[in-house]
Amino acid sequence: MSIMQFTQTVQIMPPLQMRRSKRTTQPTLPGMEQEPVQAQKVTNRQIAEVLASIADMIESQNGNRYRIQAYRNAARGVLALQESVVDILTRGAPLVIPGLGERLRTRIKDLALHGSMTINNGFYAQTLPQGVRILLTVDHIGLYTAIRLHEELGIDSIEKLYSEAQLHHIRELPGFGVRSEARLQQMAENILRNRQATHNHAPLGGAA
Known part of the structure; x- marks a missing residue:
C-alpha cells in the first residue's frame, strides 16, 4: 500500500492587513483621501x-490517533477561549490552551494572523475515495480542497468539476470565490480538451 506525502495549505481568507480600495487611482483633494x-x-x-x-x-485516512486528538483538543481549546485568538496574539500574549504543542501553536498563529496554515500530511492513497484521488490529479488542488469539493458538492470527476464551476456552485462554498472557481474551471477544461485531443489522434484499433 503506497504512502503519499502532501504539503497542504488551508486558507480561510486573504491576509489580515490594511487594504486600499481599488475603485480609482485618480488624485484626490487634500483631506479627501480614501481611508x-x-x-x-x-x-x-x-x-x-x-x-x-x-x-x-x-481520521478518514486511518491516521495517527494522537495527531487526530491533538487537532480536536486544539479546536475545543480555541472555542473555550473568552477572547479572540487574533487579539491575544496581536498583543503578544501567550495562547493558553492545555496540551497544545509548539508546532500546532505555530499553525494556529498562521491561521489567525494570515488566514492560512500549512500542514504536512502523509497518508495511504488507497484509503481515499476515488473521486478525491481524481481531483488530486488537477494542478493546484490539494488534499483539503479535494476532500471538500468531493464531500460538499459530490464532485468525483473532471467533467463534474467543470460542470459545477460552470454552474457557479463552487464559489458558494466558504473559502472559495469567483477567481478560484474560474481557475478550477479553466484547469478542468484544459484536461478535458487534452483528453479529447489525445483520443482524436489515437491510432485506429488493429492498424499496423
Missing part, C-alpha cells in the same frame, strides 16, 4: 472549524 479598509478578522469559530476538519480528514 484604508480593514479586512475581516478570523474568528475563533473559523479556526476551530478548520482544526476539526483536519482531524476528520486525518
Whole structure:
C-alpha cells in the first residue's frame, strides 16, 4: 500500500492587513483621501472549524490517533477561549490552551494572523475515495480542497468539476470565490480538451 506525502495549505481568507480600495487611482483633494479598509478578522469559530476538519480528514485516512486528538483538543481549546485568538496574539500574549504543542501553536498563529496554515500530511492513497484521488490529479488542488469539493458538492470527476464551476456552485462554498472557481474551471477544461485531443489522434484499433 503506497504512502503519499502532501504539503497542504488551508486558507480561510486573504491576509489580515490594511487594504486600499481599488475603485480609482485618480488624485484626490487634500483631506479627501480614501481611508484604508480593514479586512475581516478570523474568528475563533473559523479556526476551530478548520482544526476539526483536519482531524476528520486525518481520521478518514486511518491516521495517527494522537495527531487526530491533538487537532480536536486544539479546536475545543480555541472555542473555550473568552477572547479572540487574533487579539491575544496581536498583543503578544501567550495562547493558553492545555496540551497544545509548539508546532500546532505555530499553525494556529498562521491561521489567525494570515488566514492560512500549512500542514504536512502523509497518508495511504488507497484509503481515499476515488473521486478525491481524481481531483488530486488537477494542478493546484490539494488534499483539503479535494476532500471538500468531493464531500460538499459530490464532485468525483473532471467533467463534474467543470460542470459545477460552470454552474457557479463552487464559489458558494466558504473559502472559495469567483477567481478560484474560474481557475478550477479553466484547469478542468484544459484536461478535458487534452483528453479529447489525445483520443482524436489515437491510432485506429488493429492498424499496423
